[in-house]
Amino acid sequence: MTDESTRHEEAYRTLCSRLNLILAFDHVGRAGNGFLLGIFDRHPEVMGCHWVHYLYSYLVTEFGMESRLDSARACKFILEKSYFRYVFQDADETVRAYVRKIGGNPDTPVDRPLCRAVFRKLVLARSEIARRDLLIAAYYAMAVGTGRDVSRTRYLLIADAISLRFEHVMQGFSGRILDAALADFPDLKPISLVRDPRAMYASNRHQYVNQLGNMYGVTPKNALARLRSLLTDDLTMDSSVWSFWLAYGAQTARCIYRLRHRTDVDFRVLRNEDLNLRFVPTMERVAAWLDIDMLPEWKDAEYVPTSMGSPWKGTGAYNSRYQGKTNGPLVNDPQKVADHAAGPNRHVTDRWRSRLAPHEIRLLDLLFAEEMRELGYSPAPVPDYSLVECLIRPFRGELPTFSWIARGFAESPGEGMRRLGYPFLLPPFFVISRMRLHRLYRKGFFAGVTQGEADSPTTPFLSPECRGEQ
Known part of the structure; x- marks a missing residue:
């Protein structure tokens, strides 16, 4: 093993030993999961990825509730099926279109071959890998490929849905991804992202x-x-x-409330309206709960979240950049309006x-x-x-x-x-x-x-x- 490989293995193992998880449930899919990921995009103590969503729901759909996975299959899944494919795969037009769609910059510097090489090295070192370690390996490889310092990182931040793709809306949702996440991170910090149902x-x-x-x-x-x-x-x-x-x-409300009433987790509710209308005091409470520093830029009156380090351009159903349907029955926001809706x-x-x-x-x-x-x-x-x-x-x-x-x-x-x-x-x-x-x-x-x-x-x-x- 080369010195560089040894350094990555040691840094990765150190992360595995200390990281906790912030799991944000956006249960109806419009409460601002991208907004939240963008807010923490450059926080040195919280490592997420604005381009990556729905990791646990995808993993449970693909592998069930198993916490130990076949390394080769798990590696292939992350590289080809998960949202990490937009980070690790070469930036062809499909990848670039997705990044533009979610308000990111497709020219963001990412050493994608390095990301893949580091990720494969860490995951394929053994025939099996714990699901928790697989997730950390993906985020660590992303950090290496983007030049991010992980020396102060204490949390992973993952935004997910409460439902699984094979669950039927009329039968309700199990919320099993919380059990999967708790098996990996027993002290996780769960957040229920909410917004006015209307x-x-x-x-x-x-x-x-x-x-x-x-x-x-x-x-x-x-x-x-x-x-x-x-x-x-x-x-x-x-x-x-x-x-x-x-x-x-x-049905998603029924499921998330059932999970929030469990006595073994300290769920916190975060309203999209509070983030938009009372951003600084709300983030002060979030930071205090997580025991992390307030970022100085959060107090800037013109603050705008970032996407993999670049200013976020916003996203959403009314934004023609996101859905691209400009000839349908309902009219999108003018692009000038959409472009000014990225920050609080x-x-x-x-x-x-x-x-x-x-x-x-x-x-x-x-x-x-x-x-x-x-x-x-x-x-x-x-x-x-x-x-x-x-x-x-x-x-x-x-x-x-x-x-x-x-x-x-x-x-x-x-x-x-x-x-x-x-x-x-x-x-x-x-x-x-x-x-x-x-x-x-x-x-x-x-x-x-x-x-x-x-x-x-x-x-x-x-x-x-x-x-x-x-």
């Missing part, structure tokens, strides 16, 4: 209506299959947009108010009343519609418009014809989706989401004095 729904609805082409992802070719899925509550991410994201929001700001906390119709806001107030009350969000001043009154009205992005159909023909004859067919396919989806939602509501699907399985004190907030302010 903002999270508006964001997901905006992205997927545009991404799928219409509210139900329906075309003449798949209409019968989509209708069958709706009739049987077989909701997926590429089917009925508003139905799926309402169900997903309820009020725009991202208030945007849902203009993106939702009054009856949509009322519907969300009704469905997520428990979670909103628990998290400190107040009902909006909108008409006091009943559930039925909310449901009989169309949702934004649901009804076709002449301009939307015309833009489809301007894009291509095929796209124009697909859009022209949508009004004829819409009526059964409009009616059945509402009947199914009403049935779920009456059965209590949206009730009891904040109840845990064990008696425990109310989960502490990092900004407790802000409850009820939103």
